[in-house]
Amino acid sequence: MPKRERNKFVKRGEIISITIEDYAFGGKGIGRIRNEEGEFVVFVPNTLPGQTVRCQINKTSKRYAEAKLFDVLETSDQEKDVPFQAIPGAPYIKLPIEIQHKYKKTSTLELFKRIGKVENIEDLFDEFIASPEVFHYRNKMEYGFSAIRYDFEQKTDVDEFALGFKKRGTWWCAENLDKDSGLFDAQVENNLKHIRQFCIDSGLEPWHAPQKKGFFRYFVIRKSYKTNQILCNLVTTSPQISHFDMDGFVALLKELFGDRIAGLIHTTNDEIGDRTLAVTGNERLIFGEDRIVENLLGLNFEISMKSFFQTNPKSAEKLYSKVIDYALEKAETVNGKIVMDLFCGTGTIGQILASKTTGTQIIGVDIVADAIKDAKKNAERNGIKGVDFYAADVGKFLVEYPQYKGKIETIVLDPPRAGIAPKTLDKVIKIGASRMVYVSCNPATQARDTEILRQAGYKISKMSLVDQFPHTAHIESIILFEK
Numbered sequence: 001m002p003k004r005e006r007n008k009f010v011k012r013g014e015i016i017s018i019t020i021e022d023y024a025f026g027g028k029g030i031g032r033i034r035n036e037e038g039e040f041v042v043f044v045p046n047t048l049p050g051q052t053v054r055c056q057i058n059k060t061s062k063r064y065a066e067a068k069l070f071d072v073l074e075t076s077d078q079e080k081d082v083p084f085q086a087i088p089g090a091p092y093i094k095l096p097i098e099i100q101h102k103y104k105k106t107s108t109l110e111l112f113k114r115i116g117k118v119e120n121i122e123d124l125f126d127e128f129i130a131s132p133e134v135f136h137y138r139n140k141m142e143y144g145f146s147a148i149r150y151d152f153e154q155k156t157d158v159d160e161f162a163l164g165f166k167k168r169g170t171w172w173c174a175e176n177l178d179k180d181s182g183l184f185d186a187q188v189e190n191n192l193k194h195i196r197q198f199c200i201d202s203g204l205e206p207w208h209a210p211q212k213k214g215f216f217r218y219f220v221i222r223k224s225y226k227t228n229q230i231l232c233n234l235v236t237t238s239p240q241i242s243h244f245d246m247d248g249f250v251a252l253l254k255e256l257f258g259d260r261i262a263g264l265i266h267t268t269n270d271e272i273g274d275r276t277l278a279v280t281g282n283e284r285l286i287f288g289e290d291r292i293v294e295n296l297l298g299l300n301f302e303i304s305m306k307s308f309f310q311t312n313p314k315s316a317e318k319l320y321s322k323v324i325d326y327a328l329e330k331a332e333t334v335n336g337k338i339v340m341d342l343f344c345g346t347g348t349i350g351q352i353l354a355s356k357t358t359g360t361q362i363i364g365v366d367i368v369a370d371a372i373k374d375a376k377k378n379a380e381r382n383g384i385k386g387v388d389f390y391a392a393d394v395g396k397f398l399v400e401y402p403q404y405k406g407k408i409e410t411i412v413l414d415p416p417r418a419g420i421a422p423k424t425l426d427k428v429i430k431i432g433a434s435r436m437v438y439v440s441c442n443p444a445t446q447a448r449d450t451e452i453l454r455q456a457g458y459k460i461s462k463m464s465l466v467d468q469f470p471h472t473a474h475i476e477s478i479i480l481f482e483k
């Protein structure tokens with residue numbers, strides 16, 4: 001077994017205080033320990049330069065260590081007060097948006113130099129696209145119930161009913177959300193405490209993660225910016241459902257939100273795993289509709305609770321417009337041709353592209369059958385012709401339909417965070433398209449795939465970044481590759 005390399009600065013498990021000096025891709029703050037042995041780097045995710053933080057070392061090597069954030073002891077001079085409740089999902093909300101943009105752009109381009117080996121990435125950079133709304137931009141939130149609450153004042157866990165978000169770095173306790181977080185709908189979040197009180201008054205227990213028991217699990221809300229309506233999903237376990245006053249719950253939602261309520265779904269989920277998702281389980285529509293409609297670039301999309309939909313729809317319009325601009329820069333490779341929309345989700349990009357071109361045939365492929373069902377339905381609703389959607393793994397699809405090899409000039413790719421599996425990427429390359437528009441929600445895997453595409457003869461012609469998720473470390477990247 002190879003000998004583990006040790007350093008002379010920190011040990012695994014050690015709790016330290018450190019000042020953050022720089023920002024690395026993915027929101028990793030860089031702190032440095034200096035002593036007579038020299039200088040040693042510690043990465044602390046979700047921190048920013050100027051903060052002093054308390055953290056626990058969870059990974060060490062000879063050259064650097066990684067740590068888990070416990071508390072921010074001193075804020076950075078760059079941070080400004082905001083009138084929102086701080087939540088783990090928005091670690092940078094106090095940092096002015098222009099500074100967030102600067103950190104995101106610099107650290108992403110650095111990544112392309114290091115992993116993608118694209119030395120001149122700055123010269124190829126096209127545009128940094130800001131989110132049209134900096135606050136209240138999300139269209140979905142998942143609040144979790146917990147029998148263990150994290151108390152900010154006492155800085156400890158207490159055995160109390162909580163409804164909000166998991167405390168960062170824990171799986172067993174949640175922080176109550178008492179008011180607007182600045183990310184989602186202010187009316188919903190300012191009223192969440194009333195929903196929590198109704199559930200407390202029912203006498204039924206919230207989920208106790210360590211004991212793996214309890215009744216209330218999640219409360220999920222989807223919002224349409226087109227109609228301003230909200231769709232709610234209460235997720236509970238099944239045994240005590242007859243003791244819950246569902247009619248009273250509906251009356252409360254109507255009292256709080258009036259006509260904004262499009263419908264209430266009740267999902268029963270008896271899975272006991274810590275990673276159970278709010279969307280798994282059996283759904284039952286309690287009242288109203290089980291879907292809402294969103295509009296993107298003039299097209300309507302019906303969204304159910306389960307299907308994937310861009311979380312920041314106004315920014316998604318900017319993202320899609322850029323994708324279409326890149327695809328149509330050489331319109332002769334698209335108009336009247338076959339274009340592949342791989343990892344198409346509910347088919348948004350393909351449908352928008354079809355609506356802006358003439359005689360183009362779109363082939364959309366996604367592994368989730370429900371998403372493909374939605375894609376077909378939405379295309380029909382929007383009267384879009386020339387789109388074919390397939391529920392399949394992209395790699396398998398390309399093996400089963402070899403007739404597209406050599407016939408396609410433009411491909412749009414929008415894979416999940418893990419990027420494109422090497423074998424699948426190889427099959428995509430073998431189609432022989434001259435242009436690829438590659439959209440990514442994780443530039444780290446896109447930079448890795450860039451190196452493979454470069455070896456196959458593709459070059460980056462242009463790159464843009466879209467700030468789909470202000471106040472988080474996430475950034476969306478669009479690259480036009482050409483042969």
Ligand SMILES: C[S@@+](CC[C@H](N)C(=O)[O-])C[C@H]1O[C@@H](n2cnc3c(N)ncnc32)[C@H](O)[C@@H]1O
Nearest residue numbers: 343344345346348366367368393394414415416
């Ligand atoms: C980032 S989303 C794409 C969303 C879509 N372009 C949109 O804007 O709505 C990634 C998609 O990849 C799909 N996916 C993941 N692995 C896949 C695979 N092996 N084959 C096909 N689709 C896959 C997921 O179901 C998901 O819909």
